[in-house]
Amino acid sequence: MKIVVLGAGALGAYFGARWQEAGHEVINLVRDGRAEQLEEQGLQLHSAMGDYTVPEPIIATSPEQIEEPNLVFLAVKGYHLHGTLEWLHQLAQKGAKVFPVLNGMEHISILQKELGEEAVLGGLSYIIATLDDQGHVVHTSEFHDLVFGPLHPSQQQICEELALACNQANLNGTLSPNILEDMWKKYMFISAFSGITAAVNQPIGAIKSYPQTFRIAERVLDEMKQLAVAHKIELTDEHVANAFERLRGFDYDMTSSMHQDRRKGLPLEVEHLHGGALRLGNAVNLSMPYTETIYGMIKPYEAYEH
Ligand SMILES: NC(=O)C1=CN([C@@H]2O[C@H](COP(=O)(O)OP(=O)(O)OC[C@H]3O[C@@H](n4cnc5c(N)ncnc54)[C@H](OP(=O)(O)O)[C@@H]3O)[C@@H](O)[C@H]2O)C=CC1
Numbered sequence: 101m102k103i104v105v106l107g108a109g110a111l112g113a114y115f116g117a118r119w120q121e122a123g124h125e126v127i128n129l130v131r132d133g134r135a136e137q138l139e140e141q142g143l144q145l146h147s148a149m150g151d152y153t154v155p156e157p158i159i160a161t162s163p164e165q166i167e168e169p170n171l172v173f174l175a176v177k178g179y180h181l182h183g184t185l186e187w188l189h190q191l192a193q194k195g196a197k198v199f200p201v202l203n204g205m206e207h208i209s210i211l212q213k214e215l216g217e218e219a220v221l222g223g224l225s226y227i228i229a230t231l232d233d234q235g236h237v238v239h240t241s242e243f244h245d246l247v248f249g250p251l252h253p254s255q256q257q258i259c260e261e262l263a264l265a266c267n268q269a270n271l272n273g274t275l276s277p278n279i280l281e282d283m284w285k286k287y288m289f290i291s292a293f294s295g296i297t298a299a300v301n302q303p304i305g306a307i308k309s310y311p312q313t314f315r316i317a318e319r320v321l322d323e324m325k326q327l328a329v330a331h332k333i334e335l336t337d338e339h340v341a342n343a344f345e346r347l348r349g350f351d352y353d354m355t356s357s358m359h360q361d362r363r364k365g366l367p368l369e370v371e372h373l374h375g376g377a378l379r380l381g382n383a384v385n386l387s388m389p390y391t392e393t394i395y396g397m398i399k400p401y402e403a404y405e406h
């Protein structure tokens with residue numbers, strides 16, 4: 101497959117390198133700063149699932165340099181989504197489908213409105229990855245999962261091709277028959293996990309030691325389930341209980357990418373995740389007091405810098 105990685109940061113560079121390792125043509129479509137870094141430092145994965153150095157990363161700084169792309173792997177942060185739309189339009193016009201792995205849900209309707217429903221697949225990722233000072237990927241989890249599926253019947257074939265590409269690569273790829281439900285499950289989970297860890301500024305172990313604090317995570321899970329149901333996605337109390345058990349099972353130091361970003365003083369995706377949930381709640385008259393409180397607590401750190 102010919103895959104364009106738009107957002108060659110931790111996730112984009114990681115999965116792009118894995119597909120390239122398996123023999124696929126991967127083009128990193130990047131802005132000038134990242135282009136310079138990739139040219140100077142190259143691209144390496146320091147990974148719990150096997151290190152890898154991309155022999156010659158392919159870099160583009162404009163969609164005009166890219167012919168006949170099959171797929172765009174979209175892995176920018178929520179607050180950078182609008183900045184990618186012009187390039188996405190050009191790539192979609194060249195026939196590419198877009199596979200977004202952003203946490204959250206709001207980006208899907210934005211992308212569908214901009215590019216048309218046929219252009220946008222559903223997708224999500226479970227991984228813990230970050231970039232080091234050289235722009236190399238540090239992947240610390242033993243999971244490196246991609247889940248994707250069609251949001252429009254015309255996308256079945258490209259999803260099957262993608263499933264094959266994933267099978268050939270050192271990663272776990274799953275073609276889901278119900279990707280919307282999977283995305284909502286992850287949205288529910290990540291709203292609670294990133295919300296509580298970023299708001300309290302502690303990893304999950306510290307939060308679990310205070311039942312009063314841990315309970316807030318359960319309340320957020322429940323509100324997110326209600327939100328999903330109000331949007332016609334069949335999440336249940338059992339899904340909430342499973343997600344809460346998953347949090348309970350995490351090691352002491354386990355934390356969310358949003359909390360890691362807060363620790364590093366990087367911008368936070370709170371508007372895309374919790375702000376987006378509140379807007380979706382407003383649209384169906386759903387009150388979400390725990391989510392609203394978490395949102396208010398994280399908001400001051402959204403863009404702070406050291
Ligand atoms: N990291 C993780 O472990 C996980 C992350 N996620 C989700 O995946 C998404 C991506 O996260 P992550 O990989 O950590 O983010 P990173 O910040 O590491 O990478 C995002 C990349 O997007 C690039 N970018 C931003 N705007 C543009 C643009 N207009 N054109 C080209 N490139 C652009 C940035 O490059 P530049 O240098 O130019 O700013 C940056 O390299 C987020 O929604 C996150 O929530 C989900 C699961 C786990």
Ligand SMILES: CC(C)(CO)C(=O)C(=O)O
Nearest residue numbers: 225226227228356357358
């Ligand atoms: C929950 C986790 C670590 C799984 O990928 C994640 O998505 C995040 O922290 O952003």
